[in-house]
Amino acid sequence: MIKLFGHPMSTCTRKVLTALAETSTPYELVLVDFAKGEHKQPPHLARQPFGQIPAIDDDGFSLYESRAICRYISEKFGGSLVPADLKSRALMEQWISVETSNFTPHAMKFIYHDVFKRAQEPAVLEAASKGLETALGVMDATLGKNPFLAGSQFTLADVVFMPYLEYAMGTPAKALVAKFPHASAWWNKIGERPTWQKVAGRG
Numbered sequence: 001m002i003k004l005f006g007h008p009m010s011t012c013t014r015k016v017l018t019a020l021a022e023t024s025t026p027y028e029l030v031l032v033d034f035a036k037g038e039h040k041q042p043p044h045l046a047r048q049p050f051g052q053i054p055a056i057d058d059d060g061f062s063l064y065e066s067r068a069i070c071r072y073i074s075e076k077f078g079g080s081l082v083p084a085d086l087k088s089r090a091l092m093e094q095w096i097s098v099e100t101s102n103f104t105p106h107a108m109k110f111i112y113h114d115v116f117k118r119a120q121e122p123a124v125l126e127a128a129s130k131g132l133e134t135a136l137g138v139m140d141a142t143l144g145k146n147p148f149l150a151g152s153q154f155t156l157a158d159v160v161f162m163p164y165l166e167y168a169m170g171t172p173a174k175a176l177v178a179k180f181p182h183a184s185a186w187w188n189k190i191g192e193r194p195t196w197q198k199v200a201g202r203g
Helices: 011-022 066-076 086-114 122-143 162-168 173-178 181-190 194-199
Strands: 002-006 027-031 055-058 061-064
Touching: 002 011, 011 066, 011 162, 011 194, 055 066, 061 066, 086 122, 086 162, 122 173, 122 181, 162 173, 173 181
Parallel strands: 002 027
Antiparallel strands: 002 055, 055 061
Protein backbone atom coordinates (compact mmCIF):
# COMPACT_ATOMS: atom_id res chain seq x y z
CA MET A 1 0.00 0.00 0.00
CA ILE A 2 1.23 3.48 -0.84
CA LYS A 3 2.22 5.66 2.09
CA LEU A 4 1.50 9.32 1.38
CA PHE A 5 3.40 11.75 3.57
CA GLY A 6 1.56 15.07 3.55
CA HIS A 7 -1.27 17.13 4.96
CA PRO A 8 -4.91 17.16 3.79
CA MET A 9 -4.99 20.99 3.66
CA SER A 10 -1.91 21.16 1.41
CA THR A 11 -2.61 21.99 -2.23
CA CYS A 12 0.04 19.59 -3.50
CA THR A 13 -1.09 16.80 -1.19
CA ARG A 14 -4.62 17.33 -2.51
CA LYS A 15 -3.48 16.71 -6.09
CA VAL A 16 -2.11 13.33 -5.05
CA LEU A 17 -5.17 12.51 -2.96
CA THR A 18 -7.31 13.20 -6.03
CA ALA A 19 -5.20 10.93 -8.23
CA LEU A 20 -5.46 8.19 -5.60
CA ALA A 21 -9.23 8.64 -5.35
CA GLU A 22 -9.78 8.74 -9.12
CA THR A 23 -7.81 5.50 -9.56
CA SER A 24 -9.36 3.82 -6.49
CA THR A 25 -5.87 3.22 -5.11
CA PRO A 26 -5.58 2.19 -1.45
CA TYR A 27 -3.21 4.35 0.55
CA GLU A 28 -2.18 5.36 4.04
CA LEU A 29 -1.90 9.07 4.80
CA VAL A 30 0.96 9.81 7.17
CA LEU A 31 0.42 13.31 8.54
CA VAL A 32 3.32 15.74 8.25
CA ASP A 33 2.43 18.57 10.64
CA PHE A 34 3.40 21.97 9.27
CA ALA A 35 2.57 23.70 12.54
CA LYS A 36 5.23 21.65 14.28
CA GLY A 37 7.73 22.13 11.46
CA GLU A 38 7.83 18.40 10.76
CA HIS A 39 8.39 19.03 7.03
CA LYS A 40 11.80 20.52 7.89
CA GLN A 41 12.89 17.75 10.26
CA PRO A 42 15.38 14.99 9.35
CA PRO A 43 12.82 12.15 8.99
CA HIS A 44 10.90 14.04 6.31
CA LEU A 45 13.99 15.58 4.71
CA ALA A 46 15.16 12.01 4.09
CA ARG A 47 12.02 11.58 1.97
CA GLN A 48 11.85 15.08 0.48
CA PRO A 49 15.20 16.91 0.55
CA PHE A 50 13.58 20.29 -0.14
CA GLY A 51 11.44 20.06 2.98
CA GLN A 52 8.14 20.19 1.10
CA ILE A 53 5.11 17.92 0.88
CA PRO A 54 3.98 15.48 -0.29
CA ALA A 55 6.17 12.44 -0.77
CA ILE A 56 5.26 8.80 -1.20
CA ASP A 57 6.70 5.41 -0.38
CA ASP A 58 5.39 2.59 -2.56
CA ASP A 59 6.85 -0.63 -1.17
CA GLY A 60 10.30 0.94 -0.84
CA PHE A 61 10.10 3.16 -3.92
CA SER A 62 10.31 6.80 -2.86
CA LEU A 63 9.08 9.71 -4.94
CA TYR A 64 8.39 13.39 -4.36
CA GLU A 65 6.91 16.29 -6.40
CA SER A 66 3.13 16.09 -6.63
CA ARG A 67 2.77 16.18 -10.41
CA ALA A 68 5.30 13.35 -10.84
CA ILE A 69 3.54 11.35 -8.13
CA CYS A 70 0.18 11.81 -9.88
CA ARG A 71 1.61 10.55 -13.19
CA TYR A 72 3.12 7.55 -11.42
CA ILE A 73 -0.14 6.68 -9.68
CA SER A 74 -2.19 6.92 -12.86
CA GLU A 75 0.20 4.73 -14.84
CA LYS A 76 0.81 2.10 -12.16
CA PHE A 77 -2.78 1.69 -11.06
CA GLY A 78 -4.46 1.65 -14.44
CA GLY A 79 -6.15 5.01 -14.22
CA SER A 80 -7.43 7.07 -17.12
CA LEU A 81 -5.92 10.32 -15.89
CA VAL A 82 -3.21 10.21 -18.57
CA PRO A 83 -4.58 9.87 -22.12
CA ALA A 84 -3.37 7.00 -24.30
CA ASP A 85 -3.47 9.19 -27.39
CA LEU A 86 -0.19 11.00 -28.07
CA LYS A 87 -1.73 14.36 -28.97
CA SER A 88 -4.11 14.38 -26.02
CA ARG A 89 -1.23 13.44 -23.74
CA ALA A 90 0.85 16.30 -25.16
CA LEU A 91 -2.03 18.70 -24.51
CA MET A 92 -2.27 17.40 -20.96
CA GLU A 93 1.43 18.12 -20.44
CA GLN A 94 1.01 21.57 -21.96
CA TRP A 95 -1.73 22.45 -19.48
CA ILE A 96 0.20 21.06 -16.53
CA SER A 97 3.01 23.42 -17.54
CA VAL A 98 0.53 26.30 -17.81
CA GLU A 99 -0.74 25.53 -14.32
CA THR A 100 2.79 25.41 -12.92
CA SER A 101 4.10 28.56 -14.58
CA ASN A 102 1.19 30.79 -15.56
CA PHE A 103 -1.65 30.07 -13.15
CA THR A 104 -0.57 28.84 -9.74
CA PRO A 105 2.05 31.54 -8.95
CA HIS A 106 -0.69 34.17 -9.36
CA ALA A 107 -3.47 32.23 -7.64
CA MET A 108 -1.23 31.54 -4.66
CA LYS A 109 -0.79 35.26 -3.97
CA PHE A 110 -4.52 35.50 -3.24
CA ILE A 111 -4.46 32.23 -1.29
CA TYR A 112 -1.53 33.39 0.84
CA HIS A 113 -3.22 36.72 1.52
CA ASP A 114 -6.82 35.65 2.15
CA VAL A 115 -6.67 31.99 3.21
CA PHE A 116 -3.35 31.54 5.00
CA LYS A 117 -3.23 35.17 6.23
CA ARG A 118 0.25 35.83 4.91
CA ALA A 119 -0.22 39.44 3.86
CA GLN A 120 0.77 40.41 0.31
CA GLU A 121 1.53 43.96 -0.82
CA PRO A 122 -1.20 45.63 -2.93
CA ALA A 123 1.16 45.81 -5.91
CA VAL A 124 1.78 42.07 -5.64
CA LEU A 125 -1.95 41.33 -5.64
CA GLU A 126 -2.51 43.68 -8.56
CA ALA A 127 0.15 41.91 -10.62
CA ALA A 128 -1.28 38.54 -9.59
CA SER A 129 -4.73 39.67 -10.70
CA LYS A 130 -3.44 40.56 -14.17
CA GLY A 131 -1.55 37.30 -14.50
CA LEU A 132 -4.50 35.25 -13.35
CA GLU A 133 -6.83 37.03 -15.74
CA THR A 134 -4.51 36.26 -18.65
CA ALA A 135 -4.33 32.57 -17.70
CA LEU A 136 -8.09 32.32 -17.25
CA GLY A 137 -8.66 33.93 -20.63
CA VAL A 138 -6.50 31.33 -22.34
CA MET A 139 -8.19 28.54 -20.41
CA ASP A 140 -11.63 29.93 -21.26
CA ALA A 141 -10.89 29.85 -24.99
CA THR A 142 -9.97 26.17 -24.79
CA LEU A 143 -12.86 25.26 -22.51
CA GLY A 144 -15.26 26.93 -24.91
CA LYS A 145 -14.35 24.18 -27.40
CA ASN A 146 -13.63 21.20 -25.13
CA PRO A 147 -15.24 19.92 -21.93
CA PHE A 148 -11.83 19.47 -20.31
CA LEU A 149 -8.45 21.10 -20.78
CA ALA A 150 -6.84 18.26 -22.74
CA GLY A 151 -9.98 17.46 -24.77
CA SER A 152 -12.94 15.22 -24.08
CA GLN A 153 -11.36 13.35 -21.14
CA PHE A 154 -10.84 14.39 -17.51
CA THR A 155 -7.07 14.14 -16.98
CA LEU A 156 -4.25 15.27 -14.74
CA ALA A 157 -4.43 18.57 -16.64
CA ASP A 158 -7.66 19.26 -14.77
CA VAL A 159 -6.57 17.70 -11.48
CA VAL A 160 -3.57 19.97 -11.01
CA PHE A 161 -5.68 23.15 -11.13
CA MET A 162 -8.28 21.94 -8.64
CA PRO A 163 -6.59 22.62 -5.27
CA TYR A 164 -5.76 26.19 -6.24
CA LEU A 165 -9.22 26.94 -7.58
CA GLU A 166 -10.84 25.47 -4.47
CA TYR A 167 -8.96 27.94 -2.27
CA ALA A 168 -9.03 30.83 -4.75
CA MET A 169 -12.82 30.74 -4.87
CA GLY A 170 -12.78 31.85 -1.24
CA THR A 171 -10.79 34.97 -2.15
CA PRO A 172 -11.35 38.03 -4.38
CA ALA A 173 -10.00 35.90 -7.24
CA LYS A 174 -13.50 34.41 -7.43
CA ALA A 175 -14.61 37.58 -9.24
CA LEU A 176 -11.90 37.03 -11.85
CA VAL A 177 -13.03 33.47 -12.49
CA ALA A 178 -16.62 34.68 -12.85
CA LYS A 179 -15.60 36.81 -15.84
CA PHE A 180 -14.94 33.66 -17.86
CA PRO A 181 -18.09 31.58 -18.42
CA HIS A 182 -16.44 28.49 -19.86
CA ALA A 183 -13.78 28.32 -17.16
CA SER A 184 -16.47 28.88 -14.52
CA ALA A 185 -18.66 26.11 -15.91
CA TRP A 186 -15.66 23.76 -16.06
CA TRP A 187 -14.76 24.46 -12.44
CA ASN A 188 -18.37 24.00 -11.32
CA LYS A 189 -18.38 20.62 -13.09
CA ILE A 190 -15.06 19.22 -11.90
CA GLY A 191 -15.45 20.73 -8.44
CA GLU A 192 -18.52 18.57 -7.91
CA ARG A 193 -16.81 15.28 -8.69
CA PRO A 194 -17.34 12.94 -5.72
CA THR A 195 -13.60 12.30 -5.51
CA TRP A 196 -12.87 16.00 -5.18
CA GLN A 197 -15.73 16.56 -2.76
CA LYS A 198 -14.08 14.02 -0.47
CA VAL A 199 -10.55 15.42 -0.90
CA ALA A 200 -11.70 18.96 -0.24
CA GLY A 201 -13.67 17.94 2.84
CA ARG A 202 -17.01 18.76 1.22
CA GLY A 203 -18.29 15.25 0.72
